[in-house]
Amino acid sequence: MEFWRIRKLFLAVFCLAQLIGHAQTTTVTIMGTVTDEVTGELLPFANVYINNSSIGTTTNEKGAYTLANLPIGNIDVAVSYLGYAPIKQTLRFEQPGLKKVLFKMRQGVELEGVVIFSKKSKKREQRLKIITRELLGAGRFSKLCKLLNPEVLRISLDDNGHLTAQTISPLKIENRALGYLIHQDLSDFDFYEGKVYYGGNTRFELLKPANEEEENRWRANQKTAYQGSLKQLLTSMVSDSLRENGFRVFQEIPDSLRMFSRVSTQNGMSFIKNHLHNRIEEVRGRALIRPGELETERLVVSGTKLEVFNLNKRSSSPYSDMSYAYSVISFPQGYSVISPQGWLIMPNGIDIRGDLGNDRFANLLPADWKRD
Known part of the structure; x- marks a missing residue:
């Protein structure tokens, strides 16, 4: 009996050493x-x-x-x-x-702008409300978020109607829905005709919960934010579990491979039938994923755009028979590099529009966030 205990202990230590060595x-x-x-x-x-x-x-x-x-x-x-x-x-x-x-x-330089609003200007306050709304979003978590130091924003209104902004030091966004203090170096913000673009460096800092109840609430909200997110979509592609996680993904069929169905009208004219499965076809995650150069990388490959439906979220879409949250993803280079955990390693290699493109800081999780 003692021999087996010693042997089991030896095996346990050996396995731990192997794991530590592998990690190193x-x-x-x-x-x-x-x-x-x-x-x-x-x-x-x-x-x-x-x-x-x-x-x-x-x-x-x-x-x-x-x-x-x-x-x-x-x-x-x-x-x-x-x-x-x-x-x-x-x-x-x-x-x-x-x-x-x-x-x-390099020491910071003056930011350029056509018209820069002073700190106490009424026009600045009006523009600041727009910037705050576009950065935080309009979801339920946005009510628990706020900008702690809006004075670091330099806001300008260009002659062409573009509302732009930059920061002279990191903008601090307190997210008490998810439990993060976000430091955002906003290198570019552009709002025009209802559309927004922004970019810069983002650092997440964990907030300290007041008690265990708040800590549990943050974790529950983080799981809610993860559901239907781009991170979950990419992870589901890697694990080939799109349907299981509430996604349906359709890939556009190139014109050279399409087989059009035609219907005749009363006037004898022929029209292309516009139906969901006529120009796109549903694909599984494994059809889109390829191995990367390293074991920590995967490639999401598609030469044509992907249309994504989140079956757990009712919304409008271009298709009457698919009334779910709708997104369009395309890859300018034909692929993007990700980690198996859905971390975008090449963010510039993907273009996202629609529901997934509406993510804001109120429901944004850090790339290293992990599920239970």
Whole structure:
């Protein structure tokens, strides 16, 4: 009996060692310094983080930092420091281990604009309401979100009617629905004729819950935000479980492969029949996913656009027989790189319109958020 106990203990320790060894050989640790580009001065307490995530750190008194346990592959590392222009650098590591990465920052420059509204201007307040609405969205979680420092926004109205904005330091968005303080370096915001575009570096910081009840509520809301999100859609593609998670995805058929059905009218004229399955066909997740160059990567491949329906959300769509939340996804390069957990490794390789394109900071989860 004692022999078997010792043997089981040995096997358990051996398996743990194997897991630890595997983790050590499949992750990257980056370290280095953050300095002034011109003077070479070390910058203490600068924020160094993985863009769109809650993974980050700050430099010490000597301007040095360390970020450990990062996955191999592409990593968007962003750096911010008061009085300096934020930077972002895409790094690619195909081998695990310790990597040295140095960041040089440039002191911030004046933002350009046609008409810049002063802090106490009534026009500024009107424009600020629009920007707040477009950043937070109109969902139920938006009521529990607010901008803590709107004074960092520089708002301008161009002659062509575009409402634009930038930040001189990170905009802080408190999301008490999901439990995050979001630091947003808004490099570009453009609102015109009801459509909005914005971009920049995003850092998620975990808020401290007041009690266990608030912590549980945040976790429940996070799960709600995950349902029907782009992250869940991409994860469902990888696991080939689109239908099981409430999605139906249709791929546009190229003109060269289409077989049109024609119907005749009373006047004898012939028309192409406009039906859901005539120009698009339903696809499974495995038909869209290919292996990446690394084990931490997957490719979502489609030469034509995808039309996505969220069966758990009733809404209008171009099709009378599919009254569900509707989105259109296209890949300008024919593919996009993601992680198996639905983390967009190449954000510029995907264009999203419709329901999935309406995500705002009120229901936005960090890329490293994990399910139970």
